[in-house]
Amino acid sequence: MTFGLYLNRLFLLRLIVATLALAGLLQLVELMDKADEILARGLGTVGIVRFGLYRLPLLLGPVQPIAVLIAALLTWGALARRGEIAALRAAGVSVARLVAWLIPAGLAAAAAAFALVDQVAPAADAAFTRWWRATGPAESAPGGRLWFRDGMDVVAVDRVAADGRSLSGIELVRRQPDGRLAQWIMAERAEWRGGRWTLLAGGVRFPDGQMRPFDRMPWTTGLVPANLMELAQPVPPLLSSRRLVAALQGRWASRDSPQTLETRLMRVLAVPLAPLLMIVLATPVAGGTPRSGRIPGGMALGLAAGLSYLLLDGILGVLGEAGTLPPLLAAWLSHATFACVGGAMLLYVEG
Numbered sequence: 491m492t493f494g495l496y497l498n499r500l501f502l503l504r505l506i507v508a509t510l511a512l513a514g515l516l517q518l519v520e521l522m523d524k525a526d527e528i529l530a531r532g533l534g535t536v537g538i539v540r541f542g543l544y545r546l547p548l549l550l551g552p553v554q555p556i557a558v559l560i561a562a563l564l565t566w567g568a569l570a571r572r573g574e575i576a577a578l579r580a581a582g583v584s585v586a587r588l589v590a591w592l593i594p595a596g597l598a599a600a601a602a603a604f605a606l607v608d609q610v611a612p613a614a615d616a617a618f619t620r621w622w623r624a625t626g627p628a629e630s631a632p633g634g635r636l637w638f639r640d641g642m643d644v645v646a647v648d649r650v651a652a653d654g655r656s657l658s659g660i661e662l663v664r665r666q667p668d669g670r671l672a673q674w675i676m677a678e679r680a681e682w683r684g685g686r687w688t689l690l691a692g693g694v695r696f697p698d699g700q701m702r703p704f705d706r707m708p709w710t711t712g713l714v715p716a717n718l719m720e721l722a723q724p725v726p727p728l729l730s731s732r733r734l735v736a737a738l739q740g741r742w743a744s745r746d747s748p749q750t751l752e753t754r755l756m757r758v759l760a761v762p763l764a765p766l767l768m769i770v771l772a773t774p775v776a777g778g779t780p781r782s783g784r785i786p787g788g789m790a791l792g793l794a795a796g797l798s799y800l801l802l803d804g805i806l807g808v809l810g811e812a813g814t815l816p817p818l819l820a821a822w823l824s825h826a827t828f829a830c831v832g833g834a835m836l837l838y839v840e841g
């Protein structure tokens with residue numbers, strides 16, 4: 491076995507243990523909070539297990555970067571304590587070379603993180619929402635008026651049926667490509683039949699003030715019941731990159747602004763960078779030796795750098811979704827900043 495394979499095995503074993511430990515701790519806290527409600531619904535022990543399985547992918551995403559940081563710190567620390575790094579450096583192997591040897595495991599962690607955030611977590615979130623709604627108290631529709639964008643149109647709905655196939659109290663503002671008002675349509679109801687929507691009992695107001703009533707009118711839209719059920723959820727669902735692109739192109743209705751959607755899309759695309767950066771930010775540990783006493787200090791420095799990276803990334807993400815920062819800066823600035831920090835740490839360790 492080459493040293494590279496040995497290094498990757500050490501790292502991956504620690505990564506798996508750290509990920510399961512952190513996710514398990516968060517899931518235990520969540521189950522303690524929700525266990526009474528699950529049992530009150532009559533779901534029993536099976537319901538608790540099912541709740542945990544649905545929620546597990548949603549917890550793995552946030553803990554994965556921290557787990558990578560912990561695994562990297564423990565890997566470099568173990569090698570430093572046993573004097574293996576000192577022996578390798580005496581033989582002419584640089585710390586940068588050690589980091590390069592760990593790239594395969596880092597790429598595997600990056601691919602797993604992207605698949606989890608972009609595909610597994612949104613699917614688990616949708617499945618959990620359907621199951622939670624089906625096993626809860628019967629409710630005909632979520633409360634409150636719903637506003638959303640449908641391409642260039644702005645739509646308001648008073649009530650969405652539980653199956654998303656019937657709407658009440660519709661207002662539809664159709665806009666021209668330059669944003670000016672084209673039509674203002676109001677209808678008492680809308681029904682989904684035969685794969686299309688029909689507006690019932692309403693009227694069309696034109697910019698010149700004229701009003702044309704109608705009993706039935708086709709509604710040309712790409713909306714489907716599943717889209718409306720998603721929009722009507724009290725908590726916005728997780729969206730995959732494919733769904734975010736569809737929303738930005740107007741092929742999927744959304745309550746969020748284009749800037750919010752673009753920020754989320756860029757942050758999803760940037761997810762694979764976090765594991766790779768965490769490995770580099772943990773390298774101060776590699777500069778220690780059993781006799782120097784610098785290993786604990788290196789661990790503290792690496793941990794502080796990794797957590798600061800996550801903190802900055804979270805703050806910039808919030809600012810981007812709020813429209814305060816451009817999506818490009820909100821999604822990539824933290825990665826660029828701490829790539830420079832990691833490079834400086836690597837140079838410092840090399841001496």
